[in-house]
Amino acid sequence: MRLMIVSDLDGTLLDHATYSFAPAQPMLDWLAAHNVPVVLASSKTGAEIAMWQERLGLQRWPAIVENGAAVFDGRFDDTPYRRLRAALAGIDAPFQGFGDMSVAEVSAVTSLPPAEAALAQTRAYSxxxxxxxxxxxxxxxxTALETRGISARRGGRFLTLSFGGTKAGRLADLKAQVRPDVTIALGDAPNDAELLCAADHGVVVRNTHGPGLPPLPGEDAGRILRTQAEGPAGWREGLEAVLRGLGVMTQGDRLDG
Incomplete structure (x- = not known):
């Protein structure tokens, strides 16, 4: 069975406050040993994703960046972002985007170190x-955004604006390329809902820091499940439940840690 895991980062694979992924490491090791693709799907930029792919050992797989605006291929063209900022300049509203903040302010609202906050400001699409x-x-x-062709999506922390594209749409692109037998998606926030519903199996990772997710189609049938633990511990919990339910992980499979 060819699997493909598609996972949100903040609040899902990474701890909401500390950005640690230590509780998920045993599952990441198991997936690597079984050559299972783990595709990161995040509102983060390509520059940020590349850093996290290296930290997580996921450099060989593609990634979905800036909330589904594109599949990351290592190239950078910020033309869409400059168009977006120009459109926002014509709307008088109390919205403070990353482009309005200093590196120190982005660091404060994200809890990222300054160097990583600067990567978060290196935006191409959203x-x-x-x-x-x-x-x-x-x-x-x-309403003003919509008249300008701009969509807004609520994540765990921020309201993210773009000219379109969703994590679910990029999942469809990757499914056509990779051709997995089964896709499993994990997320914790409203902007993950379409992704979870588009996958064969979905995991809602518990999040007590944000708005969370309402009941989703497929939960009653068990296609989408919810975890008891939060963050990376919930990521491991939910993914292990799905993999054991599919028979991919057996009683002989043990996760260390």
Whole structure:
């Protein structure tokens, strides 16, 4: 059985506060030993993803970047981002994007070290940021964005703006390329919902720091499950449950750690 794992990063494979992935390491080792592709799917930039692929030992696999705007291939062209920033300049609204912040401010709102915060500002397709107004103002802001062809997606921390593209859409592209028998997706936030529903099996990793996910189609049938643990511990918990349910992991398979 050819598997392909597609996983969100922040709050899913990485701890929400510390960015540690230590609890998931035994499962990452098992997947590597069995040559299972693990595709990162995140709102992070290509520069950030490349760093995390190296840390996680996932350099050989593709990745979905900037909330589904593209599949990362190592190239950088920020033309879409510059168009997006120009459009935002024409909207008077209390939205503070990464492009409006200093490196120190991005570091503060993300808890990233300054060097990594700078990578988060190296954007090509999308603009994450903070909505600083009320709900009524947000509705008007979203309408103004829509008239300019800009979509908004709520993640675990930020409202991310782009000219389109979803994690689910990029999953469809990768399925056509890789041709796996089974896809398993993991995520923790509203911007992961379409991805979880598009995969053969989905895992909602518990998140008590954000809005979480409402009930999704397929949960009643067991195609999508929810974890008890949060972050990387939940990632390992959910993925192990799916793999054992599929018979890919057997009683003889033990995860160290």
């Amino acid at each position: 603009e994450p940021g903070l909505w600083l107004g009320d709900d009524a103002g947000l509705a008007g802001f979203l």
